[in-house]
């Protein structure tokens with residue numbers, strides 16, 4: 018080994034989750050921390066996922082909202098946003114670089130780490146023993162804790178010819194540079210729905226979605242997926258349920274770089290209800306993600322180097338009290354805000370253990386991972402949800418009451434006379450508390466936090482009745498739904 022260094026805390030993976038774990042573990046103390054990062058500080062979320070996807074969706078969503086209102090409608094006559102300007106905005110948001118040395122500029126994140134007293138070690142981190150991480154020819158030792166925050170990678174199913182065709186994954190769709198004319202999208206989850214929206218906004222002429230199930234967004238209330246399907250069809254998508262990709266042929270697949278066409282046309286054979294043969298310019302695979310556990314040295318500890326690195330509610334790996342796993346890699350939730358929540362809990366646990374304090378109190382337990390996971394899907398219409406769906410609550414044996422209906426209040430009418438939204442609340446009748454909520458419609462993403470607060474706080478419905486929504490806002494839908502439950 019060329020060099021040996023030690024820190025109190027060593028984090029492998031400098032995504033949003035790893036950054037927060039390091040910060041909370043040393044904040045306000047004289048402990049030291051290092052983050053080992055082999056690509057870009059800021060992780061998937063900043064350059065390849067959340068930030069570019071929302072930058073690509075924003076202009077189309079704003080245009081549609083402008084079109085909903087008399088007055089702005091007359092000034093928003095173009096059918097699509099300006100594609101070049103949208104890509105430019107995406108580049109601004111992600112700090113994309115137009116050179117071969119690096120894909121994006123992560124200096125802002127490195128500066129943040131510097132300011133927080135965290136050392137950034139560039140390179141691939143692998144555990145080689147208890148509290149020991151190897152980075153190239155350097156051995157980095159942790160006195161207190163090692164945190165695995167390596168995230169996840171896009172899964173590509175083993176369809177004949179698919180991997181050989183070098184299909185696009187979410188990294189290409191978010192870092193799109195060349196706009197394909199004809200596309201097929203495999204999957205009907207969040208990435209597929211959001212990406213189909215911005216790809217059609219950017220001018221993809223023909224887009225077929227091959228979905229093996231019978232609806233979009235299968236983990237949400239059925240009405241959410243139905244409304245997104247209607248909207249995508251209106252944008253021109255050909256949605257084929259009960260359909261899988263059976264085989265792909267592309268003779269000249271080329272690794273031309275993220276966001277560029279990876280070769281000439283591909284022939285895609287679809288099987289099932291939407292069977293047929295398509296010739297497309299690009300294939301987008303949006304079939305879920307795999308935890309990044311394959312090359313982190315977990316086998317040196319007798320742990321599986323495949324699948325999620327599971328943890329207890331202190332985010333600690335059972336049998337290894339010095340080892341923590343947070344974010345996508347632990348398989349609990351694939352969401353930035355939930356990973357960052359886990360990082361705050363893990364950081365507090367590491368600090369308490371380092372200072373010899375008991376783990377008394379809820380701040381040391383990631384309880385919300387089980388009961389109150391909020392998510393906003395930035396499609397048109399926007400979908401936001403938290404907690405259990407009606408079906409999930411029934412499956413959990415809860416005595417369920419549901420209130421639901423269209424969003425038709427003064428606040429929504431003022432966003433457009435043809436505003437169309439829908440919402441539902443799922444209630445545990447025995448405990449008189451909310452256990453789930455879903456809102457669909459423009460500007461409903463901001464409503465979900467109120468439902469999250471009600472679920473986490475276990476606020477009785479009789480008390481929630483006294484939380485008065487302001488007039489005229491979309492929040493007045495709360496009043497309509499609570500009225501049904503009185």
Ligand SMILES: Cc1cc2nc3c(=O)[nH]c(=O)nc-3n(C[C@H](O)[C@H](O)[C@H](O)COP(=O)(O)OP(=O)(O)OC[C@H]3O[C@@H](n4cnc5c(N)ncnc54)[C@H](O)[C@@H]3O)c2cc1C
Pocket residue numbers: 029030031032033034035053054055056057058059060061062063065066067068070071140141142143166167168169187191208309312313343344345346350351352353354355356
């Ligand atoms: C297209 C898309 C859009 C999304 N949009 C949203 C959204 O709007 N909201 C939301 O909440 N979530 C969204 N997500 C999910 C979100 O991106 C992830 O949940 C989040 O990035 C997880 O953060 P993380 O820090 O756990 O992992 P990552 O962001 O993946 O970071 C892990 C880091 O670890 C590094 N690394 C891995 N292995 C090693 C190693 N051995 N040595 C050194 N470094 C290593 C990687 O280079 C990376 O920087 C989206 C996902 C996708 C694909």
Ligand SMILES: NC(=O)c1ccc[n+]([C@@H]2O[C@H](COP(=O)([O-])OP(=O)(O)OC[C@H]3O[C@@H](n4cnc5c(N)ncnc54)[C@H](O)[C@@H]3O)[C@@H](O)[C@H]2O)c1
Pocket residue numbers: 174175203204205206207208209211228229230235261262303304305306350351352392393394395
């Ligand atoms: N706005 C947000 O919060 C946001 C945005 C994008 C992604 N994400 C997160 O990123 C994660 C990944 O998103 P995703 O859409 O890739 O995954 P997903 O799990 O949401 O959806 C995967 C889709 O692929 C299909 N699929 C999986 N394997 C298949 C196979 N072998 N053949 C055919 N179809 C197959 C599934 O049926 C499903 O429709 C999700 O957990 C999501 O929550 C969040």
